[in-house]
Amino acid sequence: MSKKIEINISIDTAPVRPISPYIYGMNGVAPASVPPANEVTASAYRLGGNRTTGYNWENNLSNAGEDWQHFNDEYLVPRGKDGSIPAITVTDFVENSKKNGAAAFGSTYALITLPMAGYVSNDNRRAVLPEETAPSARFARIVNRKNRPLSFAPDLADGVVYQDEFINFLLQKLGSARNGGINGYSLDNEPALWPTTHPRIHPAKTTIAEILEKSISLASVVKDHDPDAEVFGPALYGVGAYATFQDAPDWKGGYANKYGLFIDAYLDGMRKVEEENGRRLLDVLDLHYYTEARCHNDHRVTEDRNNNAQCINTRLQSTRSLWDGKYVENSWVGRYLRHILPVLPVVNASINKYYPGTKLAITEYNFGWENHVSGGIAQADALGIFASHGVYLATLWPMTDNLAYSYAGINLYTNYDGKGGAFGGTLVKSATDNIEKSSVYASTDANGALHIILLNKSINETERFSVKIQPDKNYKTFTCYGFDAETPAIKNIDSGSLGENEENTFVYEMPPLSAYHFVLNP
Known part of the structure; x- marks a missing residue:
């Protein structure tokens, strides 16, 4: 090692x-x-x-x-x-x-x-032919204001x-x-x-x-x-x-x-x-x-399920189009x-x-492939980016039936321990010196705990991280939960004492394609 x-x-x-x-x-x-x-x-x-x-x-x-x-x-x-x-x-x-x-x-x-386009379905007779394009009996017209008393039992026959x-x-x-x-x-x-x-x-x-x-x-x-x-x-x-x-x-x-x-x-x-x-x-x-963003085969990463390193890396980097002015997607x-x-x-x-x-x-x-670890990491990355840039609401659109890793990416923030444990409500500054191989997001909660989401985007490499926390605050214990390429199930990875840590630094290794949530308690 x-x-x-x-x-x-x-x-x-x-x-x-x-x-x-x-x-x-x-x-x-x-x-x-x-x-x-x-x-x-x-x-x-x-x-x-x-x-x-x-x-x-x-x-x-x-x-x-x-x-x-x-x-x-x-x-x-x-x-x-x-x-x-x-x-x-x-x-x-x-x-x-x-x-x-x-x-x-x-x-x-x-x-x-x-609905606001002008017309809505008026029957269940399946295919609407070109000659039945609205306005026609196949559709009911949308009117914003009735200008008469409103009914709890709408008229189904008025069109x-x-x-x-x-x-x-x-x-x-x-x-x-x-x-x-x-x-x-x-x-x-x-x-x-x-x-x-x-x-x-x-x-x-x-x-x-x-x-x-x-x-x-x-x-x-x-x-x-x-x-x-x-x-x-x-x-x-x-x-x-x-x-x-x-x-x-x-x-x-x-x-x-x-x-x-x-x-x-x-x-x-x-x-x-x-x-x-x-x-x-x-x-x-x-x-x-x-x-x-496109893979080597010119497929969008949202549609590609190719277990190819280039395509996986393209998916992992594609989130940078949300925030990184130096990144230009293919x-x-x-x-x-x-x-x-x-x-x-x-x-x-x-x-x-x-x-x-x-x-x-x-x-x-x-960001694609919701039942592959790269999809789960991209999902966790997107949520950290949304938090960092003040997004008010975000809702994932499912593109497949199997969403196991995308769900893991969400649960890492909302229920990492299976007991309702969640990422903190106050954003704090965080940075990595290698944005291609990693992402980091941090917050504090009402109890004073520090939460760190750390993502290892390396496809084949175990990465060793040195985490420096400022200003100096004595965090005494930690727990770590996460998922990796083996399973989308979030596991309790580690826990213990940080000991006397005058430099407020800890070092941790993460396996390839993994996403961890660290909770540091004072």
């Missing part, structure tokens, strides 16, 4: 900022179920995705769009539930979210999606779905945001892609003017009915939408003359509405992020959209310039 210190880690225990408890979240698993509490301990749950664009709360039918032959069907009806009960898809999801949440973080955050009636129904059934109900409402899903994902509902390219008008109108309805609920928007699919709203018809020669990015224009538009009306309508900028993003990288500093700068006080959410993300 080499005695050479390969990697130096520095920790400064002075507080930096609170860590939002809602970054450790999950999207629902197919079709609209909360992941099992015995597999993952999450602090937030989102009901979203392509299906929610065409979801009709009155009958719980939805439209699959391009994902599956433009079917109108019962896909979103929870297993074993009666789809004729209005909004059962949403109420069942929210109720289970509140039951399954991470106890260490208090009440679970429940986020649902409100219209009222958003204020939907929200009122949810409030009566679940309570307000302040009283344990739905915490946040997302303004649809990936609107820049509507003509691609849902051409039977919204065949024309979405314009920036349209998305601003629709966002303002629907957000106003939410705030009228539940002022404490948070509004998320515009749920952009990725960096192409952040930049130009997928080359929206009114970007070039229009908004591009004033703004560098579409998100600049969106934030400024929503800020102006608050300035004019004295009420904030957008609480959280809602973005999706799927790495585009993808069309790295070649053509360098101005949007690194993502989180660029987005936070846009928020600070155009709509200060707006929170940031990453409500869909994935």
